[in-house]
Amino acid sequence: MKVIHFAVGVAISAAAVFPVSAAPVAVPFWTPVPVRLTQDVTSHSAVQGQMAAAEIAEDVMVGDRVVLHKGMPVWAEISYLKKRRSFGVPGHIAVRTRFAPIPGGDALRLRGSIDAKGAEGGPALAVAFIALGVSGMAAVTGRSGDIPAGTVFLAHIDEERSIDLPLASGTIAATTPTGRAGRR
Secondary structure, eight states: OHHHHHHHHHHHHHHHHSOOOEEEEEEOTTOEEEEEEOSOEETTTOOTTOEEEEEESSOEEETTEEEEOTTOEEEEEEEEEEOOOBTTOOOEEEEEEEEEEETTTEEEEEEOEEEEEOOOOTHHHHHHHHHHTHHHHHHOBOOOOEEOTTOEEEEEEOSOEEEEEEOOOOOOOOOOOTTTTTOO
């Protein structure tokens, strides 16, 4: 009998910790989503189409419900890449958001991007031309486009959608029925 009471107590405790039901939330089109890059991205070493590590920078709320939690991963990719070149031509890189996962193994489409262009050859190019002529200019490259880790940019939810979010359950105290504990 003690085992049954213990099992009931554990089940009640689990219900207090884990939500037992879900309610639909209508997520409006173009809801803002702050995104943070969690890795350095540079045109020097990136490959177009590769994934870039990113996360939700702040909780995204719809009404009083959190739709996307801070720290959740975001699928982002290198959408544009131009390597730095000779004659002072700078590198350029762009990162585009694609999706954010939601409960149930699904994802919300996101639209947002950030880009960076490196500096041009500038004075170094002029000095190389004066000192070495055209061959000196060919030796001077522009700077790479760099986006440091921790950079936050704004994306938006790119679809109007209703999603099921777990309801927050109330706190239920796990107790054993009175008068039953200790009886054999």
